[in-house]
Amino acid sequence: MSDTVTDQLLRGILASVLGLAPDRVAGFDAQTGLFGHLPELDSMAVAGLLTELEDRLDIVIDDDEIDGEMLETYGGLLAFAIRKREGTASTGA
Amino acid sequence: MVPATWPCPLPGGGQAREYALIFDHGRETRLLIVPALFDEGNRLRRLTVDVMRRLDGAGIDCVLPDLPGCNESxxxxxxxxxxxxxDAMVAAARHFGATHALGIRGGCLFTPGHLPxxxxxxxxxxxxxxxxxxxxxxxAREAGREEDRDSLDALAHEDGIVLAGYPLGRDFYMQFATMAPQADATVIAQDDIGGSGLWLRAEPGENPKQADALAATLAIGLNA
Incomplete structure (x- = not known):
């Protein structure tokens, strides 16, 4: 597993949830604002996004791990996803 | 496509009229569609009706009933x-003379077991x-309140709960939490249809290619 793979998976998931063209999502950088910046991302959509992240990245996200910082920017969400995938791999789960 | 009503049994006896969207030309093959539930139902409604239009063109009658308490009910x-x-979906199937059933997402939990x-x-x-x-x-967090899933789950078991604007009774919540789709239906996975599921979308959307693929899969099966 590499960070690049996680990055690609995460962009794919965001394209699905936001209904955006892949090339627009490909233009997201670490500072691109998500929750609070994209009107599509209300709480129901974020819940869907997190559930999809769990399914596709094979991770489990606890509610208390969800904070503003993680959802604020693309970079924050990517760092979270990478950390979670590493955690899953290191425990062998 | 026209709106119709059908007699839906009430829990305490008697019946209420519920709505259904139908393509009904008295044809032999008649598909009952149990819609996706709650928020997903809104996001998938357009796709569902687009599939019905295509099946109508392929000579198949379709019925999309409301579940009691949802949509126009x-x-x-x-x-x-x-x-x-x-019970409601069995009654709708009987009223409209359905020969087959399609469940969509959570609707798969309520497809009548007697229909292929x-x-x-x-x-x-x-x-x-x-x-x-x-x-x-x-x-809740956005509004500055702290809630957590475990205590909400406990609350739901006690008094029922409002989730995403849908008031769910205690009995419904407890039974629904244990439900899984029956194994006897043929599963159509999103990978068979292509693209990503429209239930994931933050806003209701449409996708003619997905509607084509889903309708084609169903039409082939129904005409086999």
Whole structure:
């Protein structure tokens, strides 16, 4: 597993949830604002996004791990996803 | 396509009229579609009706009934339980003379067992509730209140709960959490249709290619 793979998976998931063209999502950088910046991302959509992240990245996200910082920017969400995938791999789960 | 009504049994006896969208030309093959549930139902409604239009063109009658308490229904959602919904779909199938059934997402939990059919992207009740609970936790946090899934789950077991604007009764919540789609239907996975599921979208959308693929899969099966 590499960070690049996680990055690609995460962009794919965001394209699905936001209904955006892949090339627009490909233009997201670490500072691109998500929750609070994209009107599509209300709480129901974020819940869907997190559930999809769990399914596709094979991770489990606890509610208390969800904070503003993680959802604020693309970079924050990517760092979270990478950390979670590493955690899953290191425990062998 | 026209709106129609059908007699839906009420839990305490008697019946209420519920709405259905129908393509009915008295044809031999008649598909009952149990819609996706709650928020997913809104996001998938357009796709569902687009599939019905295509099936109509392929010579297949289709019925899309409302579940009691949902969409145009005047019944209170908080008084429904899962057995009522199963009974309702059996009654709709009987009234419209359905020969086959299609469940969509959570609708797969309520397809009448006596009809052969398909489950499109089936999902367990617990998975739907997990997502709705998470949405509630997130929106509470946004409003500056702390809630957590465990205490909301406990509350739901006690008094029922409002999730994403849907008031779910205690009995409904407890039964729904244990439900999984029956294994006897043919599963149509999203990978068979292509693209990503429209239930994931933050806003209701449409996708003619997905509607084509789903309708083609069904038409081939129905005409086989």
């Amino acid at each position: 005047l019944q209170p959602l908080e008084f429904q339980d899962t057995a009522d919904w199963l 059919g398909w489950h499109y992207a089936p999902v367990k009740g617990s998975a739907i509730l997990r997502q709705m609970l998470r949405a509630r936790v997130l929106s």
